[in-house]
Every structure is written in C-alpha cells, then in structure tokens.
Amino acid sequence: MSEKVLEVRNLVTKFNTDRGAVTAVNGVSFDVYKGKTIGIVGESGSGKSVTALSIMKLIPTPPGEITDGKILFKGQDLATYSDSQMRRIRGNKISMIFQEPMTSLNPVYTVGNQIEEVIKLHQAHGLSKKDIKDKAVEMLRLVGIPSPEKRVNEYPHQLSGGMRQRVMIGMALACEPDILIADEPTTALDVTIQAQILDLMKKLQDELGMGIILITHDLGVIAETAHEVVVMYCGKIVESATVKTLFNNPQHPYTKGLLESIPSFDSTKSGEKGRLTTIEGMVPSLFNLPKGCNFQDRCFNVKDDCRGIKGPPQLEKIEANHAVSCFYPVGKESSI
Amino acid sequence: MSESPLLEVKNLTKRFPIKGGILSRTVGHVDAVNKVSFSINKGETLGLVGESGCGKSTLGRSLLRLIEPTSGDVIYDGINLIDLNGHDLKQIRRRVQIIFQDPYASLNPRMTVGNILTEPLEIHKLCRGPGERQKRLEQLLNFVKLPKDALNKYPHEFSGGQRQRVCIARALAVEPEFIVCDEPVSALDVSVQAQIINLLMDLQKELDLTYLFIAHDLKVVEYISKRVAVMYLGNIVEVATSKELYGSPKHPYTKALISAIPLPNPDAKHERIILEGDVPTPMNPPPGCHFHPRCRYVSEKCKLNYPEVTNQSDTHKFRCYHPLN
Numbered sequence: 064m065s066e067k068v069l070e071v072r073n074l075v076t077k078f079n080t081d082r083g084a085v086t087a088v089n090g091v092s093f094d095v096y097k098g099k100t101i102g103i104v105g106e107s108g109s110g111k112s113v114t115a116l117s118i119m120k121l122i123p124t125p126p127g128e129i130t131d132g133k134i135l136f137k138g139q140d141l142a143t144y145s146d147s148q149m150r151r152i153r154g155n156k157i158s159m160i161f162q163e164p165m166t167s168l169n170p171v172y173t174v175g176n177q178i179e180e181v182i183k184l185h186q187a188h189g190l191s192k193k194d195i196k197d198k199a200v201e202m203l204r205l206v207g208i209p210s211p212e213k214r215v216n217e218y219p220h221q222l223s224g225g226m227r228q229r230v231m232i233g234m235a236l237a238c239e240p241d242i243l244i245a246d247e248p249t250t251a252l253d254v255t256i257q258a259q260i261l262d263l264m265k266k267l268q269d270e271l272g273m274g275i276i277l278i279t280h281d282l283g284v285i286a287e288t289a290h291e292v293v294v295m296y297c298g299k300i301v302e303s304a305t306v307k308t309l310f311n312n313p314q315h316p317y318t319k320g321l322l323e324s325i326p327s328f329d330s331t332k333s334g335e336k337g338r339l340t341t342i343e344g345m346v347p348s349l350f351n352l353p354k355g356c357n358f359q360d361r362c363f364n365v366k367d368d369c370r371g372i373k374g375p376p377q378l379e380k381i382e383a384n385h386a387v388s389c390f391y392p393v394g395k396e397s398s399i
Numbered sequence: 400m401s402e403s404p405l406l407e408v409k410n411l412t413k414r415f416p417i418k419g420g421i422l423s424r425t426v427g428h429v430d431a432v433n434k435v436s437f438s439i440n441k442g443e444t445l446g447l448v449g450e451s452g453c454g455k456s457t458l459g460r461s462l463l464r465l466i467e468p469t470s471g472d473v474i475y476d477g478i479n480l481i482d483l484n485g486h487d488l489k490q491i492r493r494r495v496q497i498i499f500q501d502p503y504a505s506l507n508p509r510m511t512v513g514n515i516l517t518e519p520l521e522i523h524k525l526c527r528g529p530g531e532r533q534k535r536l537e538q539l540l541n542f543v544k545l546p547k548d549a550l551n552k553y554p555h556e557f558s559g560g561q562r563q564r565v566c567i568a569r570a571l572a573v574e575p576e577f578i579v580c581d582e583p584v585s586a587l588d589v590s591v592q593a594q595i596i597n598l599l600m601d602l603q604k605e606l607d608l609t610y611l612f613i614a615h616d617l618k619v620v621e622y623i624s625k626r627v628a629v630m631y632l633g634n635i636v637e638v639a640t641s642k643e644l645y646g647s648p649k650h651p652y653t654k655a656l657i658s659a660i661p662l663p664n665p666d667a668k669h670e671r672i673i674l675e676g677d678v679p680t681p682m683n684p685p686p687g688c689h690f691h692p693r694c695r696y697v698s699e700k701c702k703l704n705y706p707e708v709t710n711q712s713d714t715h716k717f718r719c720y721h722p723l724n
Contacts, residue, residue, distance in 0.1 A: 106591075255674045258671060258673050258674075286664055326619050328660065339593040341594045345560060
C-alpha cells in the first residue's frame with residue numbers, strides 16, 4: 064500500500080438552523096493514499112460535499128461547525144488549525160475543484176492571473192514575474208489547453224465549459240498538492256468532454272502522484288476512476304470497499320439498489336428491456352431521521368430490529384477493505 | 400414499418416438571428432436546427448440524443464410551435480402544424496404536450512398542485528362541474544402515484560421527483576397522444592430517475608402514448624427508446640433502432656458518444672474513444688461535415704460537402720462519407 068496522506072476519523076459536521084440542528088456529516092472516517100483515488104458517492108443531500116468542505120475547513124461558521132473528529136494530514140490534525148494555518152494548506156497542499164467552473168473562476172481576471180495568484184501566494188520565493196507567468200503557461204499546457212501562450216491572457220467567458228474545468232484543474236495543481244478534492248468535476252459537462260477531463264485527471268495523477276478524493280453521484284464515473292469507494296447516505300458511510308468489491312459484491316441494500324437503478328447498458332438487448340429496479344420512496348429529511356437505520360423506510364430487506372431497538376447500525380468490517388453498516392447485509396447469493 | 404407515422408417532420412429549420420452592435424442589428428444567424436427530417440410511429444418512443452447546444456431542445460419546442468420554426472413541415476396525424484393558427488392550434492395542443500427538464504422552474508410556486516392541474520382542464524373546457532373535475536384530478540394523481548392530499552400543497556412542499564410527477568400529471572390532464580419529454584430525468588438523483596423512467600414507460604402502455612424523448616444520457620435513452628436519433632450541431636447524423644445504433648453505430652460521432660459513457664462496471668475494458676476539442680459553435684460551423692474537425696476518419700471530401708443521407712436499411716440511416724463497419 065502506498066503512503067497514507069490523509070486520515071479522516073469520525074468527522075461530525077453540524078449546521079444550526081432556525082428549525083434546529085442538523086448533522087450533515089455524522090461520524091465519517093476514511094483514508095486517502097498517495098497516487099490513489101477514493102470515490103465518495105451518494106445522492107443529493109447525503110453529505111458528500113459537506114465532507115469535502117469540512118476537510119478544507121470551508122464550512123461557514125456559523126451556521127456550520129465541525130463538532131467532532133480528526134482530519135489528520137500527514138499526522139497533523141487540520142481540525143485544530145487556525146484560519147491562517149489553513150490558508151497555507153489550501154491550494155498548496157490540498158486543492159479543490161468544483162462542479163461549476165464558471166462560477167468558481169473570477170470573471171474579471173484573466174485565467175493567467177488566477178493561476179499566477181496561487182503560485183504567488185504559496186511558492187513565490189525568488190521567482191521573478193516572468194517565471195511565474197511561465198509557470199502559469201506551463202500549467203495550461205499540462206492540462207492540455209491548445210496554444211497556452213495565447214489562452215493565458217483570456218478571460219473565463221472566452222473559454223468553453225471543458226476548457227474552464229481544465230483551467231480549474233491547472234490552478235488546483237499549480238503548487239503540486241498532495242491531495243486534490245474534486246467535487247462533481249464533470250457533472251456540468253457533456254459526455255465527450257467528461258471523458259476528456261477524467262482521462263486528464265488520471266494522467267496527471269500518474270505524473271504527479273497526488274491522492275484524489277472524487278465526489279460524484281455517477282457510479283459510472285466511480286467505476287472508471289476510483290480505487291476505493293465510500294457510499295454515503297444521510298451523512299453516514301453505509302458501505303466502503305475497493306471499487307471491484309463494491310460493484311461485484313455490494314452488501315448494503317442501498318448500494319445494491321443504487322447499482323440496480325442505473326439503466327444497464329447492454330447493446331445486445333437494446334429496445335427490449337423491462338422495468339428498472341428502483342429504490343422506493345425518497346431520502347428522509349435530515350431534520351426528521353428515523354430511529355435506528357436511516358435507510359429502513361426504503362429497504363427491501365427491513366426487519367423489526369432495524370427500527371431502533373438495536374440503535375443505528377455501525378460500520379463494521381466484514382473482510383479486509385470492506386465495511387458495511389447494516390444488520391442484514393445482502394450477500395451476492397441473494398441477488399436477483 | 401407498415402403503419403403510417405403519427406408525426407412526420409420534413410426539413411424543419413430554425414434560424415435564430417444574432418444581434419450585435421449598439422443598434423442591435425442582425426449581424427448573422429445560427430441554424431439551431433438545420434433541415435431535420437424524421438418520423439415517429441404511434442405508440443413508439445424516439446430517443447433524441449446530443450451534446451449541449453446541438454439543437455435537440457430547440458427541435459422539440461419547434462415541433463409544438465413553442466418556438467416558431469423558420470421553414471419546414473410538421474405533419475401530425477395528417478395535419479400540418481405549421482399552417483395552424485388560433486383556435487386550430489389550441490385544439491392540436493390538446494393532443495401534443497411537453498414535459499420540461501427542470502421541475503423546479505416549470506411549476507408556478509404560487510399555485511397549488513390542484514390549481515396547476517385544473518388550469519389545462521379549464522383552458523380546454525374538459526370537465527363539467529366540480530364533481531367531475533375532482534374525479535379527474537384524483538385520477539391524474541393516481542396515474543402518477545401521488546397521494547390525494549397533494550392537491551392542496553404547493554410545489555415547494557415536494558421533492559424533485561414528486562415535482563416531476565406533477566409536471567407529468569399536468570401534461571396528461573388534456574389526454575394527449577404525443578408527449579415531448581425534454582430531459583425529464585436529468586435533474587434527478589439516480590434512484591428517483593429510475594422511478595420516473597418506469598412511470599413514463601407504464602403510462603405509455605396504459606394510455607397508448609407516443610414519446611419524443613430528448614436526453615443527453617445515452618444510457619437512459621437506450622433504456623426507454625425503440626429508435627434513437629443522434630444530433631450534432633443542428634443535424635441528425637444518425638437514426639436507427641436502439642439495437643442497431645448501440646450495437647453497430649455507423650457514424651464516428653455516435654461511436655465516440657457511446658464509448659464515452661462511463662460504465663458502472665470496474666471490470667469492463669472497453670475501448671474509449673476520446674474526442675479531441677469541443678463542440679464547435681453553431682454560429683460558425685465548420686464547412687462540409689460539421690463533425691470533421693473532431694473526426695479521426697476525416698478526408699478532403701468531408702471538408703467540402705455535408706454528406707447526404709445514406710440508407711443502411713429501412714430503419715438505419717446516417718450521414719457520413721466514412722461509415723464504420
């Protein structure tokens with residue numbers, strides 16, 4: 064196993080709202096390794112983005128607050144870091160790219176300016192203006208933008224969506240961070256552009272060796288890029304495994320349901336398919352979570368003890384690298 | 400394919416002017432939909448896929464004359480919709496409906512679901528008396544599997560999937576035969592997406608509906624459609640049954656689109672064709688075949704003329720000089 068760069072332990076993030084406190088992230092733990100990608104998958108509201116923002120300590124306080132847990136980056140607990148300490152980490156050691164590249168780029172600065180800013184803030188010792196500019200051009204070339212010398216002077220609106228996301232990646236990687244957090248990096252992009260961006264991220268990971276936390280709702284993207292996966296539901300990890308184990312042998316009824324609700328893609332059977340398997344009902348409100356297992360009302364395998372007698376199920380290892388939080392995991396043999 | 404088509408589209412074109420300068424003069428134009436022809440049979444689902452900006456939504460809206468097409472014919476059940484006006488157009492809109500992508504934006508936040516569903520009934524004078532109307536509303540909710548108490552609630556009280564159900568119920572209110580589904584599931588989570596797809600498929604069987612299903616997700620389209628058309632920069636570049644299109648695509652663009660879909664199977668080893676570059680702007684499309692700057696099989700011929708339609712079989716048509724085997 065390669066070097067561990069980030070350990071998240073029992074992370075709890077709460078938001079105080081007018082309607083009371085909600086726990087958006089509830090006891091999440093996972094590790095990020097150098098040169099590997101961990102995928103966080105879940106539906107809207109499952110807490111995957113809040114987990115990412117908590118690691119970067121970008122949760123607005125108030126109303127949000129990290130109330131418990133450790134974020135160990137190379138042995139140092141980021142949870143205890145002050146704002147100014149965090150500023151030296153963000154964009155330098157840990158970078159983040161977001162879903163919507165247009166809203167995360169500043170429209171009134173050239174893309175060159177914006178990449179240079181990162182370099183100036185973190186690595187400016189002894190670099191001349193020209194060196195910094197050259198480095199920005201170099202980053203644009205690295206992320207595959209054609210004629211980077213020209214593009215470096217353009218504004219975000221002059222670039223296409225895919226190009227903007229490339230600029231974001233270039234900016235995030237300018238200081239060669241140890242960890243790249245990618246929050247739905249391809250959701251806003253077309254499928255052919257998505258393929259380009261995922262390919263680029265893989266290539267850069269091989270070259271630069273950063274650990275990637277990839278947040279997405281698309282299990283296809285996970286299957287193609289992640290090494291390990293955690294599945295989140297209502298702020299908790301319900302299953303974590305290596306990517307092959309998760310897809311071939313899902314144990315949590317939610318994971319299984321998610322996998323089955325994707326329209327299967329089999330060109331030999333096109334046009335003659337039956338109904339899709341669905342997960343009935345919808346994600347419960349975080350204000351009003353059921354006692355016991357959060358998934359009980361939608362679970363096809365629900366038993367009486369899931370409803371609170373035994374308390375909520377804990378994430379337990381069932382084999383090395385495979386943990387599930389369910390009283391009655393579904394084995395492969397019971398699959399339909 | 401003996402039955403006559405329910406909808407026949409011939410050379411449909413929508414040209415938008417580009418305004419520029421201080422005086423907002425027309426400085427150019429965009430052919431968002433460029434001489435598109437296709438047909439849909441009764442009871443079938445035609446999928447329409449393409450990347451953003453390829454004109455698929457403009458096409459869907461031009462059919463219903465929500466956007467006024469520039470030229471071409473839309474023949475629905477023997478009637479040319481382009482010639483209709485006023486009362487006749489209103490009559491035909493009872494038979495053709497549309498469901499939009501964003502269930503958040505397409506419902507009036509100040510109307511209850513009951514009002515939203517009553518409006519089309521009143522416009523088309525479909526229900527006599529409150530008793531009959533109430534029965535019809537309940538039937539509509541039953542179609543889309545929403546509880547009866549939904550009638551007195553406002554859109555914000557529902558989740559995305561439920562709102563999309565309300566939109567579907569609204570479209571069904573006037574007993575249409577043909578529904579344009581414009582990206583109806585793209586804004587939804589995957590587990591909810593499956594519920595809506597199932598619902599649309601059930602309703603199609605139950606009410607004998609015909610769909611034009613517009614989406615950018617090829618997996619969803621493959622699932623729901625009997626035939627699929629692929630659009631690129633205002634033109635349909637390939638149309639075939641799903642089996643033919645996904646099994647043996649002829650157009651290099653179709654093949655690249657299919658190979659770009661991330662498959663939820665980590666063991667799958669499929670050849671990934673990564674297209675270089677972006678979709679060109681329709682304001683200034685490349686000459687000849689619009690796809691040629693991104694195509695790996697490009698030849699001189701492709702840069703000069705747009706290829707004509709080639710009939711591979713009765714059901715499989717494409718526009719390319721270098722079809723794949």
